[in-house]
Amino acid sequence: MSRVRVHISGDSMWPTFPNGSLFELIDCTFEELNIGDVVLAQHPFHSEVQIVKRIESFRDRTVFLVGDNPDPLASEDSHNFGSINEEAILGRCELIQQ
Amino acid sequence: MEDTPFTLIEASAHCDGPCGVYDPASARVAGEAVQSMTKKMLALEYPQVFSSESMASYLNTMSRYAAIKEEEAQKCKKELLVLWTDFFKPMHLEAHPKLHDTFWQAAKLCSACKVEVSAQHAQELMDAIESIHNMFWSIKGREVPWIRAS
Numbered sequence: 001m002s003r004v005r006v007h008i009s010g011d012s013m014w015p016t017f018p019n020g021s022l023f024e025l026i027d028c029t030f031e032e033l034n035i036g037d038v039v040l041a042q043h044p045f046h047s048e049v050q051i052v053k054r055i056e057s058f059r060d061r062t063v064f065l066v067g068d069n070p071d072p073l074a075s076e077d078s079h080n081f082g083s084i085n086e087e088a089i090l091g092r093c094e095l096i097q098q
Numbered sequence: 099m100e101d102t103p104f105t106l107i108e109a110s111a112h113c114d115g116p117c118g119v120y121d122p123a124s125a126r127v128a129g130e131a132v133q134s135m136t137k138k139m140l141a142l143e144y145p146q147v148f149s150s151e152s153m154a155s156y157l158n159t160m161s162r163y164a165a166i167k168e169e170e171a172q173k174c175k176k177e178l179l180v181l182w183t184d185f186f187k188p189m190h191l192e193a194h195p196k197l198h199d200t201f202w203q204a205a206k207l208c209s210a211c212k213v214e215v216s217a218q219h220a221q222e223l224m225d226a227i228e229s230i231h232n233m234f235w236s237i238k239g240r241e242v243p244w245i246r247a248s
Binding site for chain 1: 102103104105106107108109110111112183184187188189
């Protein structure tokens with residue numbers, strides 16, 4: 001299976017991961033995910049958009065995703081689009097370079 | 099391992115919906131109106147013929163200048179506050195450490211221009227808006243010259 005890397009554009013994960021950060025995508029099951037993990041997810045309202053966010057909490061089989069940027073307008077995340085289903089999580093992101 | 103081919107995914111880490119629709123030009127136009135009305139008020143001469151009619155015209159003209167100055171100063175402050183709180187983000191402070199103070203002073207100058215008829219404060223407001231213009235376009239990575247409409 002070929003490896004998958006994820007390149008982010010935008011500042012919603014600043015200051016932890018600035019614009020242009022590169023990640024390795026790790027395939028994992030829902031049960032292997034933890035609060036605090038950075039994940040690649042399918043945007044619930046835009047089928048062509050995939051997003052990188054951090055897991056803030058779990059509720060049943062849904063996940064609440066947030067950006068790291070402390071500015072409330074700096075991240076489009078579960079504060080805007082709500083919790084997402086587990087199927088929308090595409091994998092865990094491990095940082096390669098900032 | 100590094101030679102292993104990989105698929106690259108471009109993922110979004112963008113901000114909220116309004117991202118990208120800001121422009122300090124709105125504040126600049128309002129600020130110019132404040133300065134223009136301030137100049138008009140200071141230049142308006144007392145009527146040479148003192149009569150009810152001439153005084154009514156004089157007061158009407160002065161009142162209109164004052165009303166527009168008041169309205170545009172409030173509009174300018176609103177435009178600045180939207181830029182300050184919505185467009186500018188914490189990471190922008192790294193490159194522009196005077197950002198908060200510049201906005202604070204600019205907002206104060208809007209208030210000063212409302213309560214006074216001060217050419218000096220109207221100019222200082224325009225200078226502050228120019229500084230904000232330069233910070234804004236620097237962050238956007240574009241060279242946009244400071245151009246006034248008046």
